[in-house]
Amino acid sequence: MGQAKDFLPNMQKVLIPLDKSDASERALKFAGCLLAPISCDVVNEIILLHVLGISFIEKMATNIDLRFATLKESPLFKRLAQEYIDKEIVPFLEESEALLRKAGVKCAIKREILEGDPTKEIVNYAQKKGIHTIIMGRRRRSAIKERVLGSCSYAVSHRPGRHTDYIVGLEEVLWEACPVPRILVPFDGSDYARYALREATGLALAFPKGVVKLTIIHVVEVAYINQLEATEEAKKMLEEAKKEFVRNGISDSIIDTELRYGDPAEEIVKAADEGNYNIIMIGRTGKSGLKELVLGSVSSRVLHLAERQTVALVSA
Known part of the structure; x- marks a missing residue:
């Protein structure tokens, strides 16, 4: 029997930002456990998103001795960045998708790679693509530091519109033993x-x-x-x-x-x-x-x- 349309959870499009951190790994495991039992009629699409951050671009600028402002237009940067994406990021996102499939997730999964400030890019992507739910890991930071220095989860959860954001805690989740919600x-x-x-x-x-x-x-x-x-x-x-x-x-x-x-x-x-x-x-x-x-x-x-x-x- 299908679920009443009036009471579908607000998760038709689910965005999972990933960056190889422990927080990101926890978020992926949580997402697998949460989404695997749910019908594709409820969760239509999952997007795995990686943002090549400013720190990566700055590091590349140091390595090839170019000013930051002109770096992104450099043919050398573009080549090195694409090599990094092909060797590191694409396999990482492919592995992440494979883990979700192994956990039992059946709905469509898309992979996206962007460049820029991770917080801004995640928020902008969510707004443009009409993302209903974001699942992301939390890092160890005090409330004051998050507000003064900024945090990705804090900024994401404060974006306008109707949405639900799962900020995944520090509790360990095992792929082979998903807890009862x-x-x-x-x-x-x-x-x-x-x-x-x-x-x-x-x-x-x-x-x-x-x-x-x-x-x-x-x-x-x-x-x-x-x-x-x-x-x-x-x-x-x-x-x-x-x-x-x-x-x-x-x-x-x-x-x-x-x-x-x-x-x-x-x-x-x-x-x-x-x-x-x-x-x-x-x-x-x-x-x-x-x-x-x-x-x-x-x-x-x-x-x-x-x-x-x-x-x-x-x-x-």
């Missing part, structure tokens, strides 16, 4: 949280029946004066979210709810650690990077606190 969905009743709820619904329905485990979590902030009233409101909110899952075709048997007290981001990550969840699916508020730096957001803090888990940021 255990998804923690923070819910506060906001429109942004509902977007994440809807995406989690689509993902669960895309998997074979009964495979995914879902838990909806709400955190009551300790700042609330009337804790009893806040608790009752939170219980109603969680029950409403659970009913929405069930109305949309999710079996009651795979849904749990959890109520916690404290700092929302800290408690969400603590619940993910204690419950051994491998995906936290959370709605983004739509704030710009600058506003998030000044005002903060729960989704941004969860992304930086949850090192082990994959954080799926749902934007609308």
Whole structure:
């Protein structure tokens, strides 16, 4: 039976940036485990993208004694760059595709190679090609460093439009033993949280029946004066979210709810650690990077606190 069109996850086109790093390898393994059980009607195409970065071009400029500005137009650079692509990058992308096939991914896979600043090229490519989902690994960097110095995952997740970005955590994934998806969905009743709820619904329905485990979590902030009233409101909110899952075709048997007290981001990550969840699916508020730096957001803090888990940021 086909999946209801209204509840397809937003992953018709999936982009996986790859660069031979440990983070990139984790992202590829996660992608294989996540996408292999999903129908090609849901995931139409996967794009494996490698960007020849500025550091590569600068290194080439040093090697052949040319100024950076004129380097890319040099016939010698073009020849050396093409040799590097043919010997290093094409085989790397071919091997990556073969690994996805071995994991059981059946949908179309395309390979792309670009030149330039990786962050800008990934964001521009995603915008131009209408990419719905990006899967990329996270590196070890503090929240302040990522905001001040920049990070690829931070910039990618803040691009405009409706999309879902999986920032793959540090937990090791084995090709031969893919974990059962255990998804923690923070819910506060906001429109942004509902977007994440809807995406989690689509993902669960895309998997074979009964495979995914879902838990909806709400955190009551300790700042609330009337804790009893806040608790009752939170219980109603969680029950409403659970009913929405069930109305949309999710079996009651795979849904749990959890109520916690404290700092929302800290408690969400603590619940993910204690419950051994491998995906936290959370709605983004739509704030710009600058506003998030000044005002903060729960989704941004969860992304930086949850090192082990994959954080799926749902934007609308």
